Amino acid sequence: MAFAPEGLVLISVDDHIIEPPDLFDAHLPERFKADAPRIVRRDDGADVWRFGEVEVPNVALNAVAGRPKEEYGVEPQSLEEIRPGCFIVDERVKDMNACGVLSSMNFPSFPGFAARLFAVEDEEFGLALVRAYNDWHIDEWCGAHPGRFIPMALPVIWDAEKCADEVRRVADKGCHSLSFTENPAALGYPSFHDPYWDPLWTAVCDTDTVLSIHLGSSGQLSFPAPDSPPDVMITLQPMNIQSAAADLLWSRVLKEFPAIRIALSEGSTGWVPYFLERVDRTYDMHHRWTGQDFGDRMPSDVFREHFLTCFISDHTGVYLRNQIGIDNISWECDYPHSDSAWPDAPEELAQLMGEAGVTEVEAAKITHENAMRWYSFDPFAHVPREQATVGALRDAAAGHDVSIRAMSNREKLTAAQVQARWQNMGQGGAGTGAERAS
């Protein structure tokens, strides 16, 4: 069927916050404030988070919403150069309205998806930073507009027990999503296969909390070679989360914690049908000597019980939705990153679903129902259904300026500079994008 964009109800399971300067003001104990991360303006005009010896710039690709594509790049930016919707919640909601997005789950930027920036020597300080971030995010950012944000907590990545405690603490505030890493071993912690993490798995199962694993959250990017062009990494980015999916699918975690649920955030869906075919064939050919045992189920069945996938604009995945599982696919906007079609995402999605022959029942699952069920989230408790559609939200945003806030006044990097910076990102690990302060 053909879909009218205005009639859709959209929940995006992957968007991003560029953290504001006052992040730690209200929630960090006074004794830690002097040493907390803070935004400073560098001589080159970029606003960066400085934390001890480390600087985390805000890479332009992470906040290009509204820019012409000619202005994409990897230059650091100042807050004046990006949309205020990146870091001011009231402005964010206006930008969501302009794109017809009812609700959104927001991943962190400068701490890294697994908050490994906060894994400092003074563990008490690190824990205070995680808690302050989570309180700010849940109480202030999400709390400012009930029904508009799916709250998500940062993990205590260096301590499974304390991480479990934090999951329980935020669950009491209604938060059922934990940003986690696609590969703890790559960060220097015990792997998914180590019983070390069992207290955390127990906590997420007890509290109905989804492990939201964002691509790139291992701090590893796919650079086949140091001089590979940036396009290679951009191409491979959403395909490498299959490594995390395989690592978890074959692990003891799913067998011993049957209630655990995982979202492959920004992981895309186009690779999933072949992945499921491959795991079933692997099981059929090899389980007799590898010792895998899923009882009377196949690995693809197990995947569908435990994994939520999502896509921005993915013809292959939507076309093959029944090979993936219609209850396992959700949509994301990816605001304000460069893969996002904001503010025209509803038009792109409606066309894509129409071309793929999606039914109305299937569309409801993809656009919002799967996200609601998965994340124990009910926006309609706060926003009446008739005010929740793309059309109604856009009406509410009438007059809101969706052009960019300010054009960059800096020179574009040369191709050689792009390459040099890119290599630096690859070597530094883009999970946080941290650099040593010069």
Add this chain to the structure above:
Amino acid sequence: MAFAPEGLVLISVDDHIIEPPDLFDAHLPERFKADAPRIVRRDDGADVWRFGEVEVPNVALNAVAGRPKEEYGVEPQSLEEIRPGCFIVDERVKDMNACGVLSSMNFPSFPGFAARLFAVEDEEFGLALVRAYNDWHIDEWCGAHPGRFIPMALPVIWDAEKCADEVRRVADKGCHSLSFTENPAALGYPSFHDPYWDPLWTAVCDTDTVLSIHLGSSGQLSFPAPDSPPDVMITLQPMNIQSAAADLLWSRVLKEFPAIRIALSEGSTGWVPYFLERVDRTYDMHHRWTGQDFGDRMPSDVFREHFLTCFISDHTGVYLRNQIGIDNISWECDYPHSDSAWPDAPEELAQLMGEAGVTEVEAAKITHENAMRWYSFDPFAHVPREQATVGALRDAAAGHDVSIRAMSNREKLTAAQVQARWQNMGQGGAGTGAERAS
């Protein structure tokens, strides 16, 4: 349409040789013979190739054709424990007949796909080993049964100029395939992006030689963590060659050497539709700042000009064959590896193509025509068409025993031993499977 397996004509673009003990007898100059690699029987009963300090065992997964799946594993084996078709060419042809395979391209085993075992300090010695291997392979193995083998050369991986010379030398003997690495940078050589390789690219273009890049040929396997189960690596294996495809597709190589052609051997096809969708979107969103320029073509067009894909048993890829390109898909048997359905591969393939609605014209391309065109190979110059079908070849093999030659008389490894051995493979690099002699 429904396909009768007996009517198919099958050319397999990926099978494997387990090299025989007399490999170097006829073709290596006398002065190098004392130091050449040789097969020795270890105390544990395994036949291994010993070369200086290095031992390369023949891992059981690499030669399980005919075995019940309970006997798969990673134990080293003796030659008596594997089918003689693995290493004796007349027996190989009988095994091909029993499976109805007209022609086959055979990758090496103990030297590694890129022959990096021969990259020794004495470069003259190394070059002599490469040449001796190639002469043995082309003249003896392939030469014994004209029309039954697509000849393929090993590269001089440590020297682009000498590699170019070798490509020209073997092309004069009718060899138009070069086994190469998916990532030279991972082996410690200049990357695909370095002009260092230009003499080789010139030579393969001049001689109409296909770069046949086998998965795993970078010596890197996908182990998310040291304690990931073996199933994880098996799952991810055919999906990681997308990294090589991306690295080459965005490189200057394809732009500056428009005649270059690459086969993604054992790379599978199920991931390709999404990959092509992804590269086109990447181009659309990012080329203005990354500087990529394909003129009036899209990256997916460029892929179809340069890349041949292949599959063993891949429903997703065959179903989406028109998203991949019907002229870019070929079939492989993978004898005698564990992913192969030998000797029942024709039945598996016929059923798969029937279910996917493949037409007769499409089936001819997939089963043999694409392989013939791609590798400048014409089996019908030697084997009349009416003797080339699965049915005719199987008739010729009547009475040939397709059961296993001998059951293993060794204890199966325990799960812990499997895991330990697996980790050792991962750390040692499975490109050759080389171990230090104990």
